[in-house]
Amino acid sequence: MGSLTHEDLHAGIADPGMDSMRLLSETAMKFPEALSFSSGAPYDGNHDLAVLSSSVERYIQHLRDSGVPEGRITRLMFQYGPVNGFIREEIAHMLRRDENVDVPPEAVMVTHGFQEAALVALRGLFTGPDDVLLSVSPTYVGMPGAARTLDIPVTPVTEGPHGLDPDSVAAAARQLRARGKRPRAVYLIPDFSNPSGTVVPLEARRRLLRVAAEEGLMILEDNPYGLFARDGEEMPTLKSLDTTGNVIYLGSFAKTAFPGARVGYLVADQTVSSPDGAQRALAEELSKAKSMYTVGTSSLSQAAVAGLLVDNDHTLRSATRELAHLYHERLDTVLRCLAEHFPPERYAEHGVRWNEPRGGFFLVVEVDFVADLAAMERSARDYRVSWAPMSMFHLDGGGRRAMRLGFSNLAPADIREGISRLARFISDTPRD
Template identity: 35%
Template sequence: MTIPSARTGSTIGSSRLDVMNFLNEVAQNYPSAISFASGRPAEQFFNLEAWINRLPLFVEHFATQNGLGLETARNLIGQYGRTNGIMCDLIARQLALDEGILCKPAQIVVTAGCQEAMNLCVTRLCRHPDDIILSRSPAYIGITGIADLNGIPIAPFVVDDSTPPAEALEQAIRNARYEGKRPRLLYLVPDFDNPTGTVLSRDARLQMIEVCARNGIVILEDNPYGMFRYNGKSVPTMFSLDTKTCVVYLGTYSKTICPGLRVGFAVVPEGEMPGGQSGAGMLDALSQAKSFVTVNTSQIGQAIAGAILLSQACSLRDLIAPVIQHYRTNRNAMLDSLAYAFSAYEDVVSWNQPDGGFFLTLRLPFEFGREEAEICASEYGVLTMPLSFFALGEDGRNQVRLAFSNSQPERIRTGIERLGMFVTARLHGRRE
């Protein structure tokens, strides 16, 4: 286990903007390359015309809920609206049915995607110069980008096979305080983490909740992939396990419906939260900040998302069942292809086998960074994401994130074959 010190992204190699620019340029320069770089949802399941045609369902629901005529309801949906959102009741019902999360509509603020929810929480909670964010490394680039843009340091911790997550977290807290910093929030993707694809066990979740409650730290539980489980039994969300009032749940319909809606949300617990602020007080702070940034989340986007929920009796399980099957098939194709491509190198090349999500991680016996990613694109026709792009320290230098969501089995097999050719050439060169 290694515990890097708290620091901003500007001190960790190239900036996130440089990384994203590099990836965009590689994708543009080699448009025919097979991409394992992007964790986008599969587009063939977008049904825009049918979803838009269901809009009257939400108009009728909104009119009934507010005692309005249909024309008045339609006009209000097209107007500026309530900052916290107009579909909170439907979100609460969907969370209860699909995630086992029990909350009231008044605990929810609807945001422009989960990214806005993260930004609001970070900027509202980390307001003192000594406040910092805690995060596992490697971490989703969205949270590190928010930290960089707002000048908020991140104290990363790396969890390995010999160190329980709660123990690594406690050590990171001690190190941060020794440096004069105040850990204010912990960011986690407990289910099928981006970029690693790993899942936190129930015990690990409970232990980390206990550590954070004891140390006055708020947990941001980001859960975009939780419903995309292909094997095994689901683990309860940290929000549903939380008896300490320290977990804020972040959700989105970008993966379960489509990203173009830009509808996400934050669910704030009831009662007193770490730091002495009430959940209601935090929700008010988020709402006030949002009112000066985006005013309100697109009510037309909310109406479409709400209509889809109404048409599905507020559960998305039936809607995403064929999507889950598609992703499971893709994951299996990637695992089988990796086993075939690296059968001669099983002693030095390895990968995890995720039970869900969009990603897995390949471990190589050499460093894989920008130069290697560009060689793969230019000479072998395959786009990949070095795990070091997500690292907050020196970890991940010999690992690669592979996304299998937005592809097809045949392309996956061809792409992994090309990646195998690159690895074979590199290993053959080293041996000679």
Template identity: 55%
Template structure:
């Protein structure tokens, strides 16, 4: 990821499909003041003393967080996840939630983390920092498959090791954009039960789909407390707040011998990492949630529609330059997710780091090589396109530049489609 940032820095005029940054067109300074005021007003209206509200914003706060109740209400409204505030831990972004969950779950050198491959680089990096061994679970055509997960878990056990948990993104995964069917989600929960696994469900993009196409999360379907749910407000609100959370309602025995949610035990881990999550940041998110009636799904509908529009624009531009009916001639194809921030593009040449450098330097367009997302080998001729942060005009121009790069890089015996110069925007309206 550092290489992608450095490439974009060296070529500032290049349009970047490399990142998963949210769209910045809705960011307003005035919102920050309004959210903070709303948090204070809402807290006082609920009868909290002013001194306590001041401490929540200005002072070191409780390790578990000060907006757990608001997050619990949001999860109930948006995801049908019914947990109490005591089962929630507020973190510095989802990356810290991953670190805390892994540190709390993996205690023995024989413990193994299973993860879908390709996967978000943050989970692989967190496991590496904590010296946790990873076993990849290769994606199928439509994402993680239950039978493959069961097979890998049994293979790890047969080697005398213990598969503890599997990392999965059920909705519009990063990097592939895949979503799991309702049937697959239920099958994964069955495998988790049969193989005595936990599922670490990461869901940063689940709200960004077409209206009416939502599928229940793994956690919403979880009746046996097999899922630890990882969430963030980076994409739904703004990443500058650095507020995430985890839901861990699994009962464990605390120091007194009484059962308590696993989240409360994980708070001990967080206290050694970051002490607590910044009170000002929590107040901003708390005010946003209060203003939204604790439903981010409703509050982000316009944003979700924009991202779906970005996806449709990207796909239509790709089709204009590389008609799929002529795939045997040009060798370029892509998947079409139902939402989220990313799609995959297969090209007829090695799409590694040297190709990325050429693309940025000579064609003014940056993207992410897929091989960086695999646990082990894979993705040599596939690139990830992130379409979230660009405007529609930038998407159109970016795909035009990308098409030029692909034509220049393809083998000479591949007749890459070169459509006539015309107004692509008219085709997308």
């Protein structure tokens, strides 16, 4: 059997929609001279190889200072470690300080980035063909992509200007139940959502928690950008507000530390009762799935992240303030440049508008032509500026006339030049 067709492969592999991130990265490599608004990479100007090694050393010294025997430290660094990770206590300490989330270390699983956390959570919660995942749309492709690989159906819930609307979640859940399906969980990024940059207001968060309890839904809360709010505008996580045990919290150090570590975490403190009456945290039960996916998360990566946590007294909120201000400056630069090239009062003339997030890494620009991959490649090739088609992030066929701009890893001067190039591309593209 020397060759295969798509029919020979799992539907999640054959689905063209699963290929969006690879296509974006390949376009960036194909046109290296293009200024890229298509990426969601964090700022990399402060990465230092010396810090990498010193963070590992810092954690090792922390273990020594804590009285951990040298032989055990050596084994932790070089051997297979606990499936759920050995820096759970450090992460639990950070969550108490930064998010007001008070859980025991046993409720934390250290994962290979967010993506493994998503896979593990979905595999544990979804038990049959009638179980359905609700997801905000547009959304980060990682969660619906994970569901697709596990044959879990996804029902989109279209977001509004303030993110996911709780009443829309309740309506979608009831419609599914009327069709004999079981709405099992709902996924969202409540703080500066990828791709739209929306923030769910405080009262809507409380209402969503009530809806979850009433409808028997778990909430899968993804929070990569919450620490980058403007001073005085920080919002409590759904997990910190949860009093009924309906929230599983999915986190990552990709944006707050560095993505190359590939360290994330899952927080699931719900109690699971076994047939013999024993009770364990859901995170511990889910370790059975993790052990089959990756066996364990890299020891050296865990040590590097834990060293950063120890060095910053287990708070990244204060440690990332300077970085947050940098992102705010870049967001403000994008908004200012867009307004200069496309004055809002002349919208009828140019047909371009955008939303104005208060933070995060992304915003959305609406245009009056189809902004698909072919248009993006033409933009990168002929105008030397790239972006991401919003249609990649919609689960319901929307976003055909919009583009996501990611600005987190572009200096202000590059942003100004990039928006100038983008303006020329938009102005030269016929309206349809």
